[in-house]
Amino acid sequence: MTNWKEVANTIAPDIPQEQVERVSPLLDAMRAAFLAQTSRIELTIEPSYIQAVQEIEQ
Amino acid sequence: MTILEVSAKLAGRAVSSVELTQQSLQAIGQRKDLNAFLAMMEERALAQARAMDAERTQGNVRGPLHGVPVAVKDVFCTAGTATTCGSRLFADHVPNYDAAVVEKLEAAGAVIVGKTHMHELAYGVTSNNPHFGPVRNPHDLNRIPGGSSGGSAAAVAADLVFMAMGTDTGGSIRLPAAYCGTVGIKPTTGRVSRYGLLPLDFTLDHMGPLTRSVRDAAIVLQVLAGYDSRDDSSSRAPVPQYDPGDHPSIDGVRIGVPENFYFERIEPDIERDVRGAIATAERLGARIVPVRVPDIAGLNATSRIVLCAEASSALLPYLHRRDEIGPDTLALLDQGRLLPATDYVNAQRVRRAFQQEFAQVWKQVDFLITPVAPNVAPLIGQTTVDIGGVAEDVRLAATRFSRGINMLGWPALALPTGKAQNGMPTSAQIIARPWDEAGIFRLARAIEAAA
Numbered sequence: 001m002t003n004w005k006e007v008a009n010t011i012a013p014d015i016p017q018e019q020v021e022r023v024s025p026l027l028d029a030m031r032a033a034f035l036a037q038t039s040r041i042e043l044t045i046e047p048s049y050i051q052a053v054q055e056i057e058q
Numbered sequence: 059m060t061i062l063e064v065s066a067k068l069a070g071r072a073v074s075s076v077e078l079t080q081q082s083l084q085a086i087g088q089r090k091d092l093n094a095f096l097a098m099m100e101e102r103a104l105a106q107a108r109a110m111d112a113e114r115t116q117g118n119v120r121g122p123l124h125g126v127p128v129a130v131k132d133v134f135c136t137a138g139t140a141t142t143c144g145s146r147l148f149a150d151h152v153p154n155y156d157a158a159v160v161e162k163l164e165a166a167g168a169v170i171v172g173k174t175h176m177h178e179l180a181y182g183v184t185s186n187n188p189h190f191g192p193v194r195n196p197h198d199l200n201r202i203p204g205g206s207s208g209g210s211a212a213a214v215a216a217d218l219v220f221m222a223m224g225t226d227t228g229g230s231i232r233l234p235a236a237y238c239g240t241v242g243i244k245p246t247t248g249r250v251s252r253y254g255l256l257p258l259d260f261t262l263d264h265m266g267p268l269t270r271s272v273r274d275a276a277i278v279l280q281v282l283a284g285y286d287s288r289d290d291s292s293s294r295a296p297v298p299q300y301d302p303g304d305h306p307s308i309d310g311v312r313i314g315v316p317e318n319f320y321f322e323r324i325e326p327d328i329e330r331d332v333r334g335a336i337a338t339a340e341r342l343g344a345r346i347v348p349v350r351v352p353d354i355a356g357l358n359a360t361s362r363i364v365l366c367a368e369a370s371s372a373l374l375p376y377l378h379r380r381d382e383i384g385p386d387t388l389a390l391l392d393q394g395r396l397l398p399a400t401d402y403v404n405a406q407r408v409r410r411a412f413q414q415e416f417a418q419v420w421k422q423v424d425f426l427i428t429p430v431a432p433n434v435a436p437l438i439g440q441t442t443v444d445i446g447g448v449a450e451d452v453r454l455a456a457t458r459f460s461r462g463i464n465m466l467g468w469p470a471l472a473l474p475t476g477k478a479q480n481g482m483p484t485s486a487q488i489i490a491r492p493w494d495e496a497g498i499f500r501l502a503r504a505i506e507a508a509a
Binding site: 004007008011012014015019020022023026027030031033034035036037038040041044 | 353355356359360362363366378380388389392393395396397401404405407408411412
């Protein structure tokens with residue numbers, strides 16, 4: 001599991017430690033559900049989020 | 059009464075726009091128990107109503123919205139009237155310009171009477187706002203109206219206005235429409251300009267009307283749709299005629315009914331009513347096609363990463379004011395700040411893969427019909443729901459069937475289908491390929507007319 005307190009200390013030190021403790025399990029659960037999806041992507045030269053929006057224009 | 063009905067009364071001089079506007083303002087004042095509004099625009103509304111009456115006297119009628127009282131969610135900028143997004147962060151935010159949606163509604167003759175209440179920062183589905191109190195469901199004041207456009211749904215369902223605008227990032231038009239028994243459409247991405255919208259999310263936000271009939275929704279979308287150079291996600295795709303008329307034919311259209319995911323773990327009354335709507339469509343000549351849809355749960359999981367990262371990015375300049383943000387919203391915003399950048403980029407890449415996978419559905423069918431949500435409106439303050447013996451977070455349960463559609467950009471409409479045994483509304487979701495809002499309106503109107 002990610003040490004979210006360490007991450008917060010580095011990139012968002014204004015988030016209180018007790019808040020980090022509160023959201024850590026939520027973050028872990030959200031990421032776990034997402035990371036299971038990343039097998040769908042292959043190494044490509046694609047894109048940015050802009051293309052995701054433009055996709056439906058086609 | 060619908061927009062079309064009141065428009066006929068206005069045309070026949072049975073009532074004036076000023077009288078209608080005064081009635082609407084009075085009705086809103088009498089239903090403060092709903093807590094559906096954050097700000098009123100009485101002076102501006104009456105001025106617009108007087109102008110519309112004068113124009114009508116001169117024989118100039120702008121269209122079916124001419125002189126009709128409506129409302130907009132408090133995320134749309136209104137010159138001279140506070141636009142708070144249901145947040146203390148924007149309590150003093152008084153824009154000096156109108157959102158494109160506001161401009162277009164008023165240009166079509168609509169009278170905007172006020173700004174509707176909502177979930178804090180549009181970041182949630184309960185509309186139980188920690189700063190301005192909960193919005194209440196007109197069908198049961200102890201229940202939520204859904205969100206984030208909860209005030210808009212409550213105002214339309216309680217007959218306070220003829221239409222109210224909402225926004226939808228993961229179901230925030232469709233869900234309150236479903237919980238309050240109104241029609242609500244989330245159009246295709248890029249169909250309605252975001253100019254002047256206080257954003258929650260850069261790639262998932264959509265704007266659309268909540269109304270008391272399908273034809274009303276079509277009439278309003280007709281006014282709103284179209285290219286706007288001030289919004290770089292605005293589409294140049296042509297805008298067709300949306301009004302389906304009273305009795306459109308749906309003979310031969312192919313309706314996909316998902317065999318997986320959408321009818322799993324739902325309340326029995328919801329399943330009965332949604333399947334009833336499907337049976338009605340079949341009786342009217344539609345062809346029902348069982349389909350298996352790709353991994354919606356995976357799409358939802360990916361959507362949460364995109365939303366979390368983009369919402370925190372959009373609101374980052376305000377996040378040092380932690381004391382002015384409610385605890386649930388702050389928890390989501392803090393999570394977004396901690397997510398690795400690689401997660402966000404990969405979520406967008408997975409999104410593309412999903413878009414390609416899901417596009418295959420439209421080779422088999424023209425529409426999907428599903429429930430909007432697995433449950434009827436929960437009680438205010440309820441944090442979990444138990445459906446089929448499984449306890450689930452209220453927020454995740456409510457958006458299970460709507461959230462992923464925003465990632466795909468597809469249009470989707472919430473259509474009232476009846477009431478559960480406890481008297482709360484049930485609702486079907488009609489989903490179509492990009493840009494086929496006209497098809498959605500035809501199908502929805504056909505079912506509505508036959509009901």
